[in-house]
Structures are given as C-alpha cells and as structure tokens.
Amino acid sequence: MKKNRYEPESIRTKQILDATVDVIHEVGLANTTLAKIAQKADLSTGILSHYFGNKQGLLNACMRDMLRNLHSIGETKRKTVTDPVEIIKTIIDSNFDISQVNNKAIRVWLEFWNSSMHEPELHRLQRVNEKRLYSNLKYQFQRIIPVEQAIIAARGMASLIDGLWLRGSLMSIHVQFDILQAREIAYQYLDMQIKLYKIKKEDPNG
Structure with missing residues (x-):
C-alpha cells in the first residue's frame, strides 16, 4: 500500500532521500534505479520523478x-x-x-x-x-x-x-x-x- 500522497513535502523529500541512501548501500550506485528507490520508499516512480526529475537529479540531491x-x-x-x-x-x-x-x-x-x-x-x-x-x-x-x-x-x-x-x-x-x-x-x-x-x-x- 502506497503511503499518503498528501504528506508534507519536507517529510516526503526526507523519505525519498533516506530510501536512496538505503538502496545505494544495498546494491551500489550502478545498480540503483528509481524503481528500486520508489519501492524502498513505498512511493510511485512518478512521485520521485516529480520531485527530482530523474535518477541523476535524485543522486545529486x-x-x-x-x-x-x-x-x-x-x-x-x-x-x-x-x-x-x-x-x-x-x-x-x-x-x-x-x-x-x-x-x-x-x-x-x-x-x-x-x-x-x-x-x-x-x-x-x-x-x-x-x-x-x-x-x-x-x-x-x-x-x-x-x-x-x-x-x-x-x-x-x-x-x-x-x-x-x-x-x-x-x-x-x-x-x-x-x-x-x-x-x-x-x-x-x-x-x-x-x-x-x-x-x-x-x-x-x-
């Protein structure tokens, strides 16, 4: 079940960034994808793209x-x-x-x-x-x-x-x-x- 899409932006952003760190730690940067991060954060890839554009934008953030x-x-x-x-x-x-x-x-x-x-x-x-x-x-x-x-x-x-x-x-x-x-x-x-x-x-x- 996906998390509430109406959560405050600051909480949503932290949730995504924390998930990104977890995925990089688990599989390495080369194997990190928006799909894996979205799954870890329990969000849709569309929400990740909305906030950060693409994988590189998310990694930079x-x-x-x-x-x-x-x-x-x-x-x-x-x-x-x-x-x-x-x-x-x-x-x-x-x-x-x-x-x-x-x-x-x-x-x-x-x-x-x-x-x-x-x-x-x-x-x-x-x-x-x-x-x-x-x-x-x-x-x-x-x-x-x-x-x-x-x-x-x-x-x-x-x-x-x-x-x-x-x-x-x-x-x-x-x-x-x-x-x-x-x-x-x-x-x-x-x-x-x-x-x-x-x-x-x-x-x-x-």
Missing part, C-alpha cells in the same frame, strides 16, 4: 543532503566552542563522527566519490566540500599561527582527514573503523603545527 548533514554536525559541535584549537578539533571530530563512518555512510560516500569522477554535478559538490573544509581550517589556523604556515597546515590537515577517512573506510571491510585512532592522529598533527610555530618564534634563525 542525496549528496547535497549528506553534505548538509555533515555541515550541521560540525555546527552543532562548535556551538559552545570559541578557542581556535578546540574549533579545529570539532572539525576533525565531525568528519569522524559515527554518522560519517558507519558501514552505510562509508559505502554511500565511497560510491559518490567514485561517481564524482565522471558526473559533473557530483564533482562540483565534492569540490565545494573540499574547499569548505580547507577554508574553515585555514581561518582557524590563522588565529593561531602566521598565515604562511596556516595555509600549509590547513592543506595538510584537510589531506590528512581525507586520507584517514579513506584508509579507515577501506579497512572497515575487515575491521571496525577506528574513530579514536583517526582523531588522535589528526590531533597530533594539530599539536605539531602549534609546537613548530613556537620553536620558530623562539629561534627564528634556527
């Missing part, structure tokens, strides 16, 4: 929604934090939040990242996310260390976060993603950048 959720996690974690070091830690924590490293999220993110290599809109969304991460890190690092070092530190941290996430995700096929270890490695990099600045400050000719 799904990735945007996942990015919004990631951003929202970060904003929630930093609400009561003002110190730049602690804010950088919240950025790290957000990327390794359980919502981002559970088996379903890992599978779907990897599928989207792989598809972004040949789907322009997914590629654009991926680039937006990368630039946002780097920009936020650079801004906070500049509150702690000189701009030249802050640029390098931000690029390094962004690459480290992505690398730790990817390595942990690939390893999660056999073992659970080690959130604590990933955070600790990123924290250590942060501490190293601060210590490096202090050493240079004390001995600028060293």
Whole structure:
C-alpha cells in the first residue's frame, strides 16, 4: 500500500532521500534505479520523478543532503566552542563522527566519490566540500599561527582527514573503523603545527 500522497513535502523529500541512501548501500550506485528507490520508499516512480526529475537529479540531491548533514554536525559541535584549537578539533571530530563512518555512510560516500569522477554535478559538490573544509581550517589556523604556515597546515590537515577517512573506510571491510585512532592522529598533527610555530618564534634563525 502506497503511503499518503498528501504528506508534507519536507517529510516526503526526507523519505525519498533516506530510501536512496538505503538502496545505494544495498546494491551500489550502478545498480540503483528509481524503481528500486520508489519501492524502498513505498512511493510511485512518478512521485520521485516529480520531485527530482530523474535518477541523476535524485543522486545529486542525496549528496547535497549528506553534505548538509555533515555541515550541521560540525555546527552543532562548535556551538559552545570559541578557542581556535578546540574549533579545529570539532572539525576533525565531525568528519569522524559515527554518522560519517558507519558501514552505510562509508559505502554511500565511497560510491559518490567514485561517481564524482565522471558526473559533473557530483564533482562540483565534492569540490565545494573540499574547499569548505580547507577554508574553515585555514581561518582557524590563522588565529593561531602566521598565515604562511596556516595555509600549509590547513592543506595538510584537510589531506590528512581525507586520507584517514579513506584508509579507515577501506579497512572497515575487515575491521571496525577506528574513530579514536583517526582523531588522535589528526590531533597530533594539530599539536605539531602549534609546537613548530613556537620553536620558530623562539629561534627564528634556527
């Protein structure tokens, strides 16, 4: 029995996006179809087409929604934090939040990242996310260390976060993603950048 077609639009949209994530997790992006998503959401394919146009439109919307959720996690974690070091830690924590490293999220993110290599809109969304991460890190690092070092530190941290996430995700096929270890490695990099600045400050000719 199909669900009530008069449900509020926000509820209907979430219902479809959640079903899309479930189907991608279950069968992979290549095997995901509007029909399978409609069946999972207990809706007609016509309703999906009405909201998103076609499969690619729905996938684009799904990735945007996942990015919004990631951003929202970060904003929630930093609400009561003002110190730049602690804010950088919240950025790290957000990327390794359980919502981002559970088996379903890992599978779907990897599928989207792989598809972004040949789907322009997914590629654009991926680039937006990368630039946002780097920009936020650079801004906070500049509150702690000189701009030249802050640029390098931000690029390094962004690459480290992505690398730790990817390595942990690939390893999660056999073992659970080690959130604590990933955070600790990123924290250590942060501490190293601060210590490096202090050493240079004390001995600028060293």
